[in-house]
Amino acid sequence: MSSHQQSMDRAQLWKQLQLHGLAEGDLPPVHAGTSSWHIRLMQSIAGWIGAMFLLGFVGMGLAFVIDSAVAALVVGAIGCLAAYAIFRVARDNDFATQFGLAISLAAQAVFVFGLFKQFEFGTSALYVLVLVFEVTLVLLVSNFIHRVLTTVIASLALWYLLNSLGLYGIASGLLTGGLAWVWLDERRWAGNGALWRPIGYGTLLALLQLENMRLFGWGMRLWSSTKANDWWMHYGWWIGTALTTAVLLWSAIRMLAQQDIAANSKAGLAAVGAVLLLSVLSLKAPGIATAVLMLLLGFTTGNRILMGVGLMALLAFVSRYYYYMQTTLLVKSAVLAVSGGLLLSARLVLHRVFPMATETEASHA
Amino acid sequence: MHQHRTEILDWIAQGRLRPENWATALRLAGTTPDTRDWRKFLDQLMLWLGTTFCAVAVIFFFAYNWTEMGRFAKFGLVEILIVGGLAMYCRLDAERPAGKATLLLATLLVGALLALVGQTYQTGADTYELFGVWASAVLVWVLIARLGALWLLWLALVNLAVYLYSQTFGGLWGMLFRTEEQIWTFFILNTGALVIWEAAARSGATWLNERWSLRILGTVSGALVTMLMLWALFDAPNDRSTYATAAYVGWMLMAYLYYRHVVPDLFMLAGGVLSGVIVITSFLAIHILDRRSAGGFLLIGLVVIGLSAAGGVWLKSVASGERA
Numbered sequence: 001m002s003s004h005q006q007s008m009d010r011a012q013l014w015k016q017l018q019l020h021g022l023a024e025g026d027l028p029p030v031h032a033g034t035s036s037w038h039i040r041l042m043q044s045i046a047g048w049i050g051a052m053f054l055l056g057f058v059g060m061g062l063a064f065v066i067d068s069a070v071a072a073l074v075v076g077a078i079g080c081l082a083a084y085a086i087f088r089v090a091r092d093n094d095f096a097t098q099f100g101l102a103i104s105l106a107a108q109a110v111f112v113f114g115l116f117k118q119f120e121f122g123t124s125a126l127y128v129l130v131l132v133f134e135v136t137l138v139l140l141v142s143n144f145i146h147r148v149l150t151t152v153i154a155s156l157a158l159w160y161l162l163n164s165l166g167l168y169g170i171a172s173g174l175l176t177g178g179l180a181w182v183w184l185d186e187r188r189w190a191g192n193g194a195l196w197r198p199i200g201y202g203t204l205l206a207l208l209q210l211e212n213m214r215l216f217g218w219g220m221r222l223w224s225s226t227k228a229n230d231w232w233m234h235y236g237w238w239i240g241t242a243l244t245t246a247v248l249l250w251s252a253i254r255m256l257a258q259q260d261i262a263a264n265s266k267a268g269l270a271a272v273g274a275v276l277l278l279s280v281l282s283l284k285a286p287g288i289a290t291a292v293l294m295l296l297l298g299f300t301t302g303n304r305i306l307m308g309v310g311l312m313a314l315l316a317f318v319s320r321y322y323y324y325m326q327t328t329l330l331v332k333s334a335v336l337a338v339s340g341g342l343l344l345s346a347r348l349v350l351h352r353v354f355p356m357a358t359e360t361e362a363s364h365a
Numbered sequence: 366m367h368q369h370r371t372e373i374l375d376w377i378a379q380g381r382l383r384p385e386n387w388a389t390a391l392r393l394a395g396t397t398p399d400t401r402d403w404r405k406f407l408d409q410l411m412l413w414l415g416t417t418f419c420a421v422a423v424i425f426f427f428a429y430n431w432t433e434m435g436r437f438a439k440f441g442l443v444e445i446l447i448v449g450g451l452a453m454y455c456r457l458d459a460e461r462p463a464g465k466a467t468l469l470l471a472t473l474l475v476g477a478l479l480a481l482v483g484q485t486y487q488t489g490a491d492t493y494e495l496f497g498v499w500a501s502a503v504l505v506w507v508l509i510a511r512l513g514a515l516w517l518l519w520l521a522l523v524n525l526a527v528y529l530y531s532q533t534f535g536g537l538w539g540m541l542f543r544t545e546e547q548i549w550t551f552f553i554l555n556t557g558a559l560v561i562w563e564a565a566a567r568s569g570a571t572w573l574n575e576r577w578s579l580r581i582l583g584t585v586s587g588a589l590v591t592m593l594m595l596w597a598l599f600d601a602p603n604d605r606s607t608y609a610t611a612a613y614v615g616w617m618l619m620a621y622l623y624y625r626h627v628v629p630d631l632f633m634l635a636g637g638v639l640s641g642v643i644v645i646t647s648f649l650a651i652h653i654l655d656r657r658s659a660g661g662f663l664l665i666g667l668v669v670i671g672l673s674a675a676g677g678v679w680l681k682s683v684a685s686g687e688r689a
Binding site: 017025094191299302337340343 | 369370371372373374375376377378379381382383386387388389393394395396397398401404405407408410411412414415416417418419420421422423425426428429431577631632635636638639642643658659662663665666667670671672673674675676677678680681684685
């Protein structure tokens with residue numbers, strides 16, 4: 001970004017937009033109702049703490065709810081309806097929405113507890129119901145934090161559901177597709193941001209969790225299903241990885257198109273080649289392709305949270321790669337050395353093939 | 366960049382920009398990148414990722430302890446890489462990222478070299494000595510690199526050395542390094558680093574004025590002082606709990622004054638609010654809850670909700686004051 005762009009204030013930015021025929025009318029007033037991510041993060045953690053105490057109240061004072069599946073389902077559903085009503089009636093009241101958030105989180109826990117009591121643990125029907133319940137909440141409750149949290153729970157329910165069906169390894173590929181689908185189109189993340197941005201963040205958080213579990217093979221060990229068949233046990237992981245690769249390729253082509261660069265041009269082919277190399281690396285070091293995708297999506301949308309999470313995920317996956325049991329340290333070392341060497345060589349090629357008009361590198365990363 | 370992003374997204378949500386203009390408006394405001402931004406970003410990404418991968422590859426290689434390779438070959442390899450990295454640094458412009466990346470590479474490789482010394486000669490040295498010597502050996506490079514990330518790495522090495530020291534001597538000097546004393550040690554260490562870093566950033570070292578690294582350090586310091594306060598609350602009253610309370614109140618006050626009035630930072634203020642909510646909740650839980658009190662849970666739940674909502678209202682007013 002140029003220094004001119006950084007030094008612009010709101011009024012100058014509005015004037016610039018007007019000069020380019022992109023905006024009309026007076027400068028809009030500052031919208032005080034918008035929360036930054038710092039505030040939302042604080043409120044979501046506090047909302048969880050509040051929900052824990054409300055659950056304590058239910059456990060202590062309303063013991064019959066814990067004893068009966070039907071009572072838990074009814075009380076949970078009533079709690080969620082109450083939260084929905086609060087969010088609809090008093091969406092601009094901070095106290096009411098924080099109360100609604102805590103009520104909803106506690107009620108969801110009670111409702112899901114009721115489902116677990118009613119159905120046998122590990123059955124697909126249980127996870128379908130949790131998934132439908134959470135997706136309904138994502139769509140109906142228009143609170144940002146609530147949407148992020150319910151999207152996380154819905155995504156994890158999808159993962160459990162696929163595993164309970166024996167379809168191992170594809171959940172993270174599907175969620176990666178969802179993540180790219182949300183963040184690669186400004187009609188979604190910018191145009192209908194109230195709905196899609198929290199869904200995008202929720203998918204991001206769930207994906208981090210899934211990749212972390214995949215790295216350690218927990219998905220296979222903890223949730224092995226009787227429905228699992230040999231074919232999926234052997235190829236499910238490959239299908240998931242192929243899905244992630246396809247999403248990366250599609251994302252790269254979309255990002256190139258946003259810059260008016262054809263996929264069959266010199267730059268386009270270089271980008272496609274880089275994606276394929278990254279995918280090969282990810283076969284040996286799971287999670288790296290997903291983390292790089294997060295980083296790229298963050299950059300292309302100017303979203304520092306996505307970039308920060310992608311960068312941290314990348315560092316975490318590389319560090320945890322040390323403990324990855326599938327290959328020896330010698331093989332891991334070779335994979336990293338080849339990847340690092342290729343990246344540095346690619347940088348040299350970039351400097352030769354696409355030299356910058358004036359080399360003005362920033363003094364920091 | 367982020368400020369304009371918020372503005373443009375607000376205007377889109379308010380219907381002040383037409384859908385066909387969204388992409389152009391986002392680009393014009395510098396929110397989304399143009400081709401030149403992409404070129405610069407990919408250049409940086411490949412440099413830092415490539416450097417880190419190469420350094421980690423060397424560390425993994427020595428951790429594998431390949432017996433086929435003689436010890437002189439191993440020492441030769443890592444030493445050539447370090448000297449090569451430093452030679453590159455001398456050739457490259459020290460102010461450019463590539464120069465700084467070579468110092469990062471050399472810094473990480475010194476760790477591999479020290480681990481190799483311990484592995485080969487079985488010196489009997491404790492692990493904390495490895496990290497302590499590592500941190501001391503690379504200090505000069507960290508000083509000349511003028512790179513925030515490298516300072517964070519150096520601080521992590523010092524923290525690790527102190528932690529391992531406490532683990533090693535925990536049995537011998539149990540009184541000195543009980544958990545509470547460990548938290549105090551890390552709190553003093555990291556808060557000292559935070560204060561020095563903030564002061565250096567204010568006094569003109571612009572390369573240190575990267576909010577993300579200061580926020581990481583601030584979060585560590587704030588989390589530790591909150592842990593001390595919780596320890597004091599849950600422990601029987603004693604001298605140490607008085608010191609912890611004084612440290613907590615002092616930290617919160619200083620953080621408020623500094624991050625509200627000197628260097629406004631909403632992230633740090635939000636962290637302070639969350640810390641306050643946690644401490645007040647714990648205080649109430651200790652004094653109100655008992656096994657038969659369902660009402661106590663409800664009351665505390667409502668207090669948490671009220672406090673966090675009030676904190677949110679205050680933070681929003683601070684944010685809109687900054688934006689206006």
